[in-house]
Amino acid sequence: MIYVTDGSFEGILTAIFEAYEKKEDPESIVSQGFYQISLDSAVKEITTDQEKSRRVYNTVVCKMSKQAIETMYKAWLSEYREIGTALYKYIKMGLKLGPQILSYLQNPDVSLVNGLADKVSFEVHRFMGILRFKKLANGLYYARIEPDNNITMLIAGHFKDRFSDQPWIIHDAKRNIFVLYDTNQVIFINEDIMIDTENDEDRAFEELWKKYFKAISIEDRRNPRLQKQYLPRRYWRNLTEMQ
Amino acid sequence: MHLLEKLHILADSAKYDVSCSSSGSGRSGKKGQLGNAAMAGICHSWSDDGRCISLLKVLFTNYCIYDCKYCVNRVTNDIKRASFTPDELCELTLEFYRRNYIEGLFLSSAVIKSPDYTMELIITTLKKLRYEHRFNGYIHVKSIPGADLNLIYQAGLLADRMSINIELPSVESLKLLAPQKDHQTIIKPMSFVSHQIQGANELTIYRKKQMFVPAGQTTQLIVGASRDSDLTILRLTQDLYSRFKLKRVYYSAYVPVNNDKNLPAVNTSPPLLREHRIYQADWLLRFYGFSADELLDENHSSFDTKIDPKCDWALRNLDKFPVEINRAPLETLLRVPGIGYKMAERIVRARRIAPLSFEDLKRMRVVMKRAKYFITCKGAYYGDVDIDSGNLYSLLSEKTDPKIVEGQISMFD
Numbered sequence: 001m002i003y004v005t006d007g008s009f010e011g012i013l014t015a016i017f018e019a020y021e022k023k024e025d026p027e028s029i030v031s032q033g034f035y036q037i038s039l040d041s042a043v044k045e046i047t048t049d050q051e052k053s054r055r056v057y058n059t060v061v062c063k064m065s066k067q068a069i070e071t072m073y074k075a076w077l078s079e080y081r082e083i084g085t086a087l088y089k090y091i092k093m094g095l096k097l098g099p100q101i102l103s104y105l106q107n108p109d110v111s112l113v114n115g116l117a118d119k120v121s122f123e124v125h126r127f128m129g130i131l132r133f134k135k136l137a138n139g140l141y142y143a144r145i146e147p148d149n150n151i152t153m154l155i156a157g158h159f160k161d162r163f164s165d166q167p168w169i170i171h172d173a174k175r176n177i178f179v180l181y182d183t184n185q186v187i188f189i190n191e192d193i194m195i196d197t198e199n200d201e202d203r204a205f206e207e208l209w210k211k212y213f214k215a216i217s218i219e220d221r222r223n224p225r226l227q228k229q230y231l232p233r234r235y236w237r238n239l240t241e242m243q
Numbered sequence: 244m245h246l247l248e249k250l251h252i253l254a255d256s257a258k259y260d261v262s263c264s265s266s267g268s269g270r271s272g273k274k275g276q277l278g279n280a281a282m283a284g285i286c287h288s289w290s291d292d293g294r295c296i297s298l299l300k301v302l303f304t305n306y307c308i309y310d311c312k313y314c315v316n317r318v319t320n321d322i323k324r325a326s327f328t329p330d331e332l333c334e335l336t337l338e339f340y341r342r343n344y345i346e347g348l349f350l351s352s353a354v355i356k357s358p359d360y361t362m363e364l365i366i367t368t369l370k371k372l373r374y375e376h377r378f379n380g381y382i383h384v385k386s387i388p389g390a391d392l393n394l395i396y397q398a399g400l401l402a403d404r405m406s407i408n409i410e411l412p413s414v415e416s417l418k419l420l421a422p423q424k425d426h427q428t429i430i431k432p433m434s435f436v437s438h439q440i441q442g443a444n445e446l447t448i449y450r451k452k453q454m455f456v457p458a459g460q461t462t463q464l465i466v467g468a469s470r471d472s473d474l475t476i477l478r479l480t481q482d483l484y485s486r487f488k489l490k491r492v493y494y495s496a497y498v499p500v501n502n503d504k505n506l507p508a509v510n511t512s513p514p515l516l517r518e519h520r521i522y523q524a525d526w527l528l529r530f531y532g533f534s535a536d537e538l539l540d541e542n543h544s545s546f547d548t549k550i551d552p553k554c555d556w557a558l559r560n561l562d563k564f565p566v567e568i569n570r571a572p573l574e575t576l577l578r579v580p581g582i583g584y585k586m587a588e589r590i591v592r593a594r595r596i597a598p599l600s601f602e603d604l605k606r607m608r609v610v611m612k613r614a615k616y617f618i619t620c621k622g623a624y625y626g627d628v629d630i631d632s633g634n635l636y637s638l639l640s641e642k643t644d645p646k647i648v649e650g651q652i653s654m655f656d
Contacts (some may be wrong), residue, residue, distance in 0.1 A: 052641040072632075097596070106603035133342045143340065159343075161272040162279050162380075166341060168371040205338045211247055212339075214255035216300060217290035220498045220513055226293025230286075240344070241288055 005046045005084060007031035009076045012084045013053035015046040016091055029084030053240045064094040064101055076118035077150045086112050127155050133168060133242045135202045141168040142195060144238050152177050156186050206240050213241040244325055252325040256305040257351055261495045265297040265346035265381045267458030268403040278380030285346050298349035298383055299339055303327055303364055307353035311421040313468045313563050316353045328484040329368040333376055340380055349380030353461050369401040388428040389482060392435050399439060404458040407433050412476045418471030419505050424485040431548035436460050437487040459490035466521060467514040468497040468506060474544040477524055520546035527552060530584050531577045549640040554580040557617060558635060565615045569598045581613030601625050613639055
């Protein structure tokens with residue numbers, strides 16, 4: 001049996017609920033859009049259900065711990081193709097082991113989910129550093145990012161705390177997600193907003209930053225390989241100092 | 244002078260100070276203030292030399308009354324000079340901060356007029372930032388050697404981290420290369436700040452926290468400007484960590500900038516590999532339970548170029564290996580070459596659930612290249628040669644990468 005979900009976290013949790021309720025033990029839980037049609041397996045469409053997903057969520061928190069559900073959610077943000085199946089196997093193991101699942105690092109199912117969650121946490125930390133705001137003519141600060149993982153939700157809180165008196169927009173250009181902070185609350189918007197990013201006044205500070213970036217490097221220690229190890233090329237596009 | 248040119252001159256003169264971190268202070272945002280501080284620190288970019296950029300690191304001025312032979316800013320050098328005004332520095336810090344270029348400010352300075360005068364300029368700048376502009380981000384400030392302790396105290400109330408650079412690892416080198424500086428002018432303020440930090444921590448038990456250098460104190464040692472051995476440097480480091488409770492000691496491979504008979508010639512490559520080995524040893528002191536005398540001694544006073552200090556130690560103590568991965572206590576696992584702090588902790592956690600096999604370790608992403616010669620898993624040994632065969636040194640030697648000869652090395656390997 002193959003379960004097909006809408007790909008959302010709640011959708012996957014709903015599928016897991018169905019699997020236990022119907023005692024079906026599906027071989028995989030996949031997302032609409034990309035799954036291989038199989039001649040041998042029956043396919044079942046899962047409709048996301050908030051109540052069912054909430055019950056699975058609570059079971060994980062009670063039986064396995066709050067940290068386990070956070071790990072699962074972070075792993076989901078990695079947008080790994082087979083995340084549905086991975087989370088299902090993780091829960092199966094977790095219901096046997098309880099909170100000990102967090103330490104069962106040698107198990108392939110656990111190590112897969114942990115690995116994905118670690119990757120997401122790493123990128124969250126990275127973007128606290130490499131996100132760049134541009135001050136627009138209307139006083140709004142605008143940042144364009146293209147992270148590997150869907151991390152916008154996880155970084156918004158940090159920038160709200162840091163720049164509480166400063167209205168800003170973070171735009172994930174890869175997923176077309178906008179997060180807006182109006183010095184009061186954070187709002188997520190999933191549709192296009194037109195933004196005029198040209199602002200000549202801001203260019204003076206960009207030039208100062210670029211000048212600083214060049215001046216602080218020691219020529220006798222030049223090491224582009226090391227630089228790229230820390231700051232992979234794919235991120236350079238949205239970095240002021242690399243333009 | 245245009246601000247752009249000032250920034251160029253005063254960042255360029257600050258670049259040999261290698262301290263970069265913005266860690267050690269955890270502080271959330273406050274209403275009506277700008278900024279917060281992240282306990283682990285945040286890197287914002289990496290410059291062309293591969294070093295991280297976290298703070299806006301500049302000198303207040305590079306006009307200097309001293310003539311330290313190793314320093315690019317010595318009074319007798321014919322270089323472009325500039326000074327910021329406190330307002331210029333505030334503007335740069337705030338505008339960079341608001342665009343998320345930086346975590347905060349790292350303010351150092353050459354000595355203009357007198358140590359006290361310089362320290363006062365620095366304090367004026369920090370006061371403006373903290374009180375006038377309500378800046379709540381990270382500040383690292385240098386204490387100027389020879390400045391009045393009262394001024395150093397005032398700066399400490401405004402900053403997250405303070406440092407005073409020892410630079411030369413022995414009194415003899417200091418006499419030779421910085422004759423105008425007395426080592427007491429460095430040790431005294433360091434000891435003073437260390438006491439103040441401890442005092443502030445004790446007071447917090449009784450009343451509302453008065454912040455004094457919450458992220459602690461650091462220093463820097465130059466490697467390769469003087470004849471001091473790795474052993475001298477490492478013993479000094481150990482002393483600094485235990486006596487003054489320093490958070491970090493940084494090391495800076497000397498880049499020859501001046502001609503002097505007592506210094507390496509200009510155009511000599513900086514000793515990057517040596518610096519790298521000392522950093523590795525520094526981590527072994529801080530996180531792995533090693534002491535300086537275990538790693539080096541009088542007959543063996545500098546690190547091997549081919550193998551890292553932990554491997555070097557293990558090869559001289561083969562009777563302690565191999566260790567069983569499923570039974571060895573954490574402090575023993577930490578001494579296995581190739582097993583880092585994070586991995587050792589993971590191993591200890593995971594083996595409580597079920598015993599670990601060699602395959603399990605690989606899946607947990609333990610790097611086996613070095614570790615396999617020093618461990619057993621459920622009693623079995625996985626090294627391709629016997630531990631006493633005498634071949635380990637050559638097997639563990641890092642290949643002579645042409646990049647290392649040029650003096651460029653990777654931080655990973």
